[in-house]
Amino acid sequence: xxxxxxxxxxxxxxxxxxxxxxxxxxxxxxxxxxxxxxxxxxxxxxxxxxxxxxxxxxxxxxxxxxxxxxxxxxxxxxxxxxxxxxxxxxxxxxxxxxxxxxxxxxxxxxxxxxxxxxxxxxxxxxxxxxxxxxxxxxxxxxxxxxxxxxxxxxxxxxxxxxxxxxxxxxxxxxxxxxxxxxxxxxxxxxxxxxxxxxxxxxxxxxxxxxxxxxxxxxxxxxxxxx
Numbered sequence: 145x146x147x148x149x150x151x152x153x154x155x156x157x158x159x160x161x162x163x164x165x166x167x168x169x170x171x172x173x174x175x176x177x178x179x180x181x182x183x184x185x186x187x188x189x190x191x192x193x194x195x196x197x198x199x200x201x202x203x204x205x206x207x208x209x210x211x212x213x214x215x216x217x218x219x220x221x222x223x224x225x226x227x228x229x230x231x232x233x234x235x236x237x238x239x240x241x242x243x244x245x246x247x248x249x250x251x252x253x254x255x256x257x258x259x260x261x262x263x264x265x266x267x268x269x270x271x272x273x274x275x276x277x278x279x280x281x282x283x284x285x286x287x288x289x290x291x292x293x294x295x296x297x298x299x300x301x302x303x304x305x306x307x308x309x310x311x312x313x314x315x316x317x318x319x320x321x322x323x324x325x326x327x328x329x330x331x332x333x334x335x336x337x338x339x340x341x342x343x344x345x346x347x348x349x350x351x352x353x354x355x356x357x358x359x360x361x362x363x364x365x366x367x368x369x370x
Contacts, residue, residue, distance in 0.1 A: 145190040145260060145304060146170040146321045150180030150206065151222065152198050156245075160193065163249045164256070168283070168300040170324040177201030184210055188320045189217050191259050193252070196223035196234060204237045211238035218259035222247070257281070260307075271306035274368050275352055276345060278306055285345075288352055292344050297322070301337050302345070305356070305366040314363035338364060 147169050151157040154175070161171045172187070174180040178200035184192055192210075196203035207219055219241075221234045226244045234242050241255050257269065257280060269281040275288040283299060285292040294302065300322050305313070315334040323329045338356060346354045353368045 145300065145307075146172070146188070146324065147191045147193060147256065148172050148174065148180065148183055148187070148189045149193045150174045150177065150184075150198065150203070151193070151195045152176060153195075156222075159249065160252065163253065166296075167253060168296045168303070169256075170300065170322055170327070172325045175199070177203065177206045181206045181209055183325070184215065184217065185213070187325065188317070190321060191256050192217050192219045193256070194219050194221055194239070196221055196225060196230075204233060207234070207237040207239055220252070220255055220259060222252075271303065273306055273309055273355055273366055275349075276306075276355060278302060287345055287349055290349075294344065295340075297337060298340055298344070302341055305364070308366070310365060310367040312359050312362050312365050317363070 147164055149157055149160050149171060151160065151173065152175050157173045157175070161173050164171045172183060174183050177198040180194065180198070181201060184206070194203045194206060203221060203223070210217070210219070219239045221239045221242045222245060223230065223234065223242070224245045231242050240259055243252060243255060269279055271278045271280065277287070278285045280303060285294055285299070285302065301318065304318065304321050315331045318334050319329050342356050346356055355366055355368065357365045357369065359365055
């Protein structure tokens with residue numbers, strides 16, 4: 145899943161990016177409100193972590209413009225302002241959640257994961273498809289009770305597919321949600337990683353139905369063929 149971090153304090157921005165990347169997220173960082181708004185409008189993010197006090201447009205203005213334009217990407221506000229009125233202003237601007245600085249990364253991570261669950265009403269951290277199970281918190285992946293070891297990128301790709309079951313997703317969409325803006329990714333890179341996943345979750349399980357399917361000319365679909 146892909147996250148945009150709009151934060152003008154380099155140390156905080158680097159720490160958030162490092163932490164989220166280690167948790168298999170693709171992360172882009174912007175250092176001011178104008179650039180953050182541009183990225184948020186141009187790229188398909190799953191969550192936006194937005195500082196309130198920014199050079200250029202502040203976080204409230206960025207959030208208001210996003211919502212006014214119909215962008216409903218979940219927004220988590222970061223701020224040093226902890227008064228009730230400040231939190232109310234942020235939420236009224238369209239933010240989904242509010243985290244006061246200084247904060248523990250573990251709490252930020254938990255809030256990001258909560259925001260990811262809201263759009264699809266996924267109340268459990270465990271995503272499943274037939275006998276395949278993926279735990280977004282412990283990073284455990286199993287099929288038919290057998291543990292499967294995935295790399296970070298393979299895990300991120302499988303998580304995205306599991307969040308969009310029985311939907312056809314094309315290569316550009318996968319790249320946009322699984323890799324960050326600076327990644328040098330070609331369409332055949334997606335084919336390679338789809339191949340890696342098939343080799344781990346389909347081919348070893350001969351008695352289980354195949355889950356990853358190519359829809360020629362369109363993309364890929366996760367699910368059991370009926």
